[in-house]
Amino acid sequence: MNYTLHQLQVFLKVTQTESITKAAEELHLTQPAVSIQLKNFQEQFDIPLTEVVGRKLYITDFGKEIALAAEKIVEQVNAINFKTASFKGQLTGRLKISVVSTGKYVMPYFLADFLKANPGIELKLDVTNKAMVINSLDENEIDFALVSILPEAMQVEAIPLMENKLYLVANKDFDLIQKVYGKEIFEKITLIFREHGSGTRLTMERYLRKNNIPVSKKLELTSNEAVKQAVIAGLGCSVMPLIGLRNEIKDGDLKIIPVNDLPIVTTWNLIYLKNKRFSPVAEAFLEYLHLEKENIIKQYFNWFEGVH
Structure with a gap:
């Protein structure tokens, strides 16, 4: 050999x-x-x-x-x-994080300066749906997971990062004839869902069940980007996290439909297994988040906090 x-x-x-x-x-x-x-x-x-x-x-x-x-x-x-x-005095090792698909608009901002300050760290960042993220955490394949819905059947610790707001959105041709719509708006539109296993879909379905809202017409797509493009094209409307819509709303390709009881507000949480034994890199990242997360939110997400 x-x-x-x-x-x-x-x-x-x-x-x-x-x-x-x-x-x-x-x-x-x-x-x-x-x-x-x-x-x-x-x-x-x-x-x-x-x-x-x-x-x-x-x-x-x-x-x-x-x-x-x-x-x-x-x-x-x-x-x-x-x-x-x-x-040689460098912080080195591998940091493994899995994030739900919409989390790709959040997590990089909480990593950028940490990685710049520690060039010896190798990052493995996996972006997938909630079911796959939770499975990776359960199998102890990663250090941290970013989710907006905490898993119910696992013992985890959570670090709240920032709010996650979900609005009903339509394309630029949707005629906003009312200042605020009631829940009956959902019966008049084609509603676009994410696939099963998605946290966004779970949040939307909980909202619809809680408010006894029937859905007459719906489509199902397998990624947040696909849903966004379908809404822009006029295939229907969707309840979507605002965090991934900044440019489309700014450019006028999408518009928020004001609805009573919306937005749905959840929290982005960085979670890890209870009693997890961290590497020095993971320990350092936790410390960095506790010190810097408020500054990161103020620097990069002021626009997000100001939308109503």
């Missing part, structure tokens, strides 16, 4: 993506370069690591076992690199 660290890293990325093309993109390599490294790595084993059926790449059971070993080796190499940097 004479495989290199680079071959291990390439093979691991191929197993994670199940695609030479995607692996090449994530590693910033060409597809031929990835194929050559994979071929050279395979030549050191008598048992196939991968197989191609049709045009799809599959990882064999043996390949999956080798990938697990490769992951441990790569993690140990990263740990050596982090320890080397720490002896």
Whole structure:
């Protein structure tokens, strides 16, 4: 056996993506370069690591076992690199955070200055729906999760960051003939929902149930951006977090429909497992948030607080 660290890293990325093309993109390599490294790595084993059926790449059971070993080796190499940097007086390590899809408009502002001050930190930020975020937290795969609805079946600690306001929004052609609408407006519009597992959808459904509001026509889309574009195109209206609509409202592509009892107000919380043993990086980030979160809100989210 004479495989290199680079071959291990390439093979691991191929197993994670199940695609030479995607692996090449994530590693910033060409597809031929990835194929050559994979071929050279395979030549050191008598048992196939991968197989191609049709045009799809599959990882064999043996390949999956080798990938697990490769992951441990790569993690140990990263740990050596982090320890080397720490002896030079730098805060180093990996910070792993998962955020719900709308949280991508929030979390970067709470990370930017912290990462600039600590260039030795490697960030892994995953953006997905609420169900996947909670699963990653439950499996202890991440340090923190950003959610607007706290999980009911898990023991977590929470750091409130800022308010999350959800309004009923329509496109620029919606005729606002009333200053304030009653709940009956929901019976007259096509309502666009996020997919099941989304925190935004759960919040909207709770509001509709609480107020006994029937929905006559609805669409379902699988991302916040898709919902936004559908509303702009005039396919319907939706209850959406204001945090992701700043430019569209400013440019006049979207407008808020004033409705009694709206906005729905929740709170963005950074959560972590109770009794979680933090790395020095995660501990430092917690301390940074406690010291700086109010300044961050004032600097970047004043516009948000002023919308009614």
